[in-house]
Amino acid sequence: MLLIIFLYCSVGLISLIFFLIYWKLVRPQKYYYDTFRNQKIPCEPFVPLIGQIPEIRCASENDATMDYRLKLIEKHGNVFVTGFGPSIKLNVNEPDMLADIFGRSHAQDYGKPNLTEKFFQPLIGVHNLLISQGEEHERARKMLNPAFHFVKLQGMISIMIEQTRKAIDELLISKTNEKSIDLQVELNALTLNIITSSAFGQSFDSITDAKQNLCQTFIELSEAIIYRTLRGVNLIPIVSQLPFWYKNMVEKNSKKLANFVDQIISDRRSDRSKSLSSNEDILDLLLSAVDTQGKSFTNEEIKDQALTFVLAGHETTGNLMTWCMFILMTNENVFKACQNEIDRIFPNGIEPTYEHLNELVVCEAVLYETLRLYPPASFIARKCLREHYIGSENHRQIYIPKGAEILVNTYALHRRKEFWSNPDEFDYTRWIRDPLTGRKPKLTHPFCYLPFAAGPRNCIGQNFALLEAKVILAMFVQRCHFELEPGQKIVPDLRITIHAKYGLRAKVTKRL
Numbered sequence: 001m002l003l004i005i006f007l008y009c010s011v012g013l014i015s016l017i018f019f020l021i022y023w024k025l026v027r028p029q030k031y032y033y034d035t036f037r038n039q040k041i042p043c044e045p046f047v048p049l050i051g052q053i054p055e056i057r058c059a060s061e062n063d064a065t066m067d068y069r070l071k072l073i074e075k076h077g078n079v080f081v082t083g084f085g086p087s088i089k090l091n092v093n094e095p096d097m098l099a100d101i102f103g104r105s106h107a108q109d110y111g112k113p114n115l116t117e118k119f120f121q122p123l124i125g126v127h128n129l130l131i132s133q134g135e136e137h138e139r140a141r142k143m144l145n146p147a148f149h150f151v152k153l154q155g156m157i158s159i160m161i162e163q164t165r166k167a168i169d170e171l172l173i174s175k176t177n178e179k180s181i182d183l184q185v186e187l188n189a190l191t192l193n194i195i196t197s198s199a200f201g202q203s204f205d206s207i208t209d210a211k212q213n214l215c216q217t218f219i220e221l222s223e224a225i226i227y228r229t230l231r232g233v234n235l236i237p238i239v240s241q242l243p244f245w246y247k248n249m250v251e252k253n254s255k256k257l258a259n260f261v262d263q264i265i266s267d268r269r270s271d272r273s274k275s276l277s278s279n280e281d282i283l284d285l286l287l288s289a290v291d292t293q294g295k296s297f298t299n300e301e302i303k304d305q306a307l308t309f310v311l312a313g314h315e316t317t318g319n320l321m322t323w324c325m326f327i328l329m330t331n332e333n334v335f336k337a338c339q340n341e342i343d344r345i346f347p348n349g350i351e352p353t354y355e356h357l358n359e360l361v362v363c364e365a366v367l368y369e370t371l372r373l374y375p376p377a378s379f380i381a382r383k384c385l386r387e388h389y390i391g392s393e394n395h396r397q398i399y400i401p402k403g404a405e406i407l408v409n410t411y412a413l414h415r416r417k418e419f420w421s422n423p424d425e426f427d428y429t430r431w432i433r434d435p436l437t438g439r440k441p442k443l444t445h446p447f448c449y450l451p452f453a454a455g456p457r458n459c460i461g462q463n464f465a466l467l468e469a470k471v472i473l474a475m476f477v478q479r480c481h482f483e484l485e486p487g488q489k490i491v492p493d494l495r496i497t498i499h500a501k502y503g504l505r506a507k508v509t510k511r512l
Helices: 002-037 053-061 065-076 095-102 114-124 134-148 150-154 157-174 183-200 208-230 247-269 282-288 299-330 332-345 361-373 462-479
Strands: 079-084 087-092 379-384 388-391 397-400 405-409 480-484 492-494 498-500 505-510
Touching (some): 065 087, 065 492, 157 505, 247 299, 282 299
Antiparallel strands (some): 379 405, 388 397
C-alpha cells in the first residue's frame, strides 16, 4: 500500500514539475513564436527548451559560427524567428525597423532581455549599465555621462600610452627569440591593463599578481559561463541551480572578483590608493557621482559599474585591435597607409598626444572599417517592455508583443550589399573624413552601422575605446614590424564578443 502511495506521489510530483516547466517556460515562448508566425514571418522549427542551441553548438565546433548565422539570413531574409534555449528571438536586420527599435519612436519600449542578466550577473552583478533597467539605468547613465566627457578622457591618455609602451617593450625585449606570439592574448592583456589602471589606479597598477589574478579569474569565469550557456544550463531556472557543469567554479570566481573590487574601493576611500590619470579616474568618478537628489552610488553599485567597465573595456577593444592587426598583416597597402600617416604626424618616434591623435585620419578610418567587418558586439539583444508595431504602414509592419525579444546581427547588417559597396572587401577609404569640413562620409542609412549599438542604451565608453584603439595602433605601427605566421586558421567565433577562435599568431620584431 505504501509503495502504491509513493508511486502515485512520485507521478504527481513529476507531472507537476512538467506542468510548471510547460506553463512557465514553454507556453509563453510558443505564444511569441505563433504571434510572429501568424504574421507570416519565416521561422526555424520550434523546439521547446533548447531551440536552435544544438545547431549553434555544431556550427561552433565546425568553425562556422558566423557562417551559420549568415546562412539563416540567406534562407529566411532579414526578419525571421529562431530559438535560443527556451527563448524565442525575432531576428531583425532591416535598418528601417532598427530605426524604430533604437530611435525615438520606440527606444523607450525596450530593455535588456533576461538572458543578459543570467549570463553577466556572475561576472558584473546587476547594478550596472549593462543589466539595469528603467529608472535605475536612466539614473546611472546620467550620473556616469560626465566620466566619459572628452576632457576626462584626455587625462587618461597618459595611462594608455604608458601601458602600451610597457607592452611593446616586453614584446620586443623578452619575446624576440620566440617563433611567434598570440597577438590576441597580448592585446587583450594590454587592454585589460589599460582599463584596470584607468579604473583602479596606483595600488592596482603596481601589483603584477593582482593583474594576473584578475585576468585569470575573468577568463575562468567567462569560459564557465559560456560553457553553461551553450548547453542551455543557465537558461532554465531549476537546472541552473544544480551543482554541476562548473557551478562551483562560477560561484567561487564570482566571489573572488567581488571581494577583489571591494578591497580596491575600500583602499580608495581610505586614501591608500590614488588615480594614475592627470584628472580623476573612473573609480574617483564613481565615488563622487551624485544623482539629481544628491544621492551617491552605493558600494555595491560602484563595484558592479567598475566590473562592467573592466569587462566591456578590455574584451571589446582587445578583440577590435586583434582584427585590426590581422587586417594590417594581410593588406600591405593598408599597413603602409597607416605607417606613412603615423610617421608624418609623430616623426622621430615621438609619442601620441590628444591633439595629434585627432589628425590620424587614415588610422581612424581603418578602425571604423575593422568595426564594420568585425564588430566586437556582433549581436545586440533587446526585450519589448510595451507592445507596439515596428516598420512602415506603406511597407511592412510587425506587431511586437510585450516580453518578446529582438536580436540584431551586426556582423550581417554591416555586410548587406544594399548599404555597402563591395561589402566583404576591406576598404578604409569609405570612412575618410572630408579635408575641408572634417566630417565622415554620410551613411547610406543611419541604422546600417551599429558597432556600439544605438539609442539610450548605446555604449557609453565608445569614445574611450576609440581613443585607446588609436593610441595602441599608432604606437604598435610606429615601433613594430608584424609577420603573420603562415598556415594558421583564422576563424571568427562568438564568445562574449567576436574573437579569433584559434588566436592570431605573428612574429613581432622591432621596426628598422
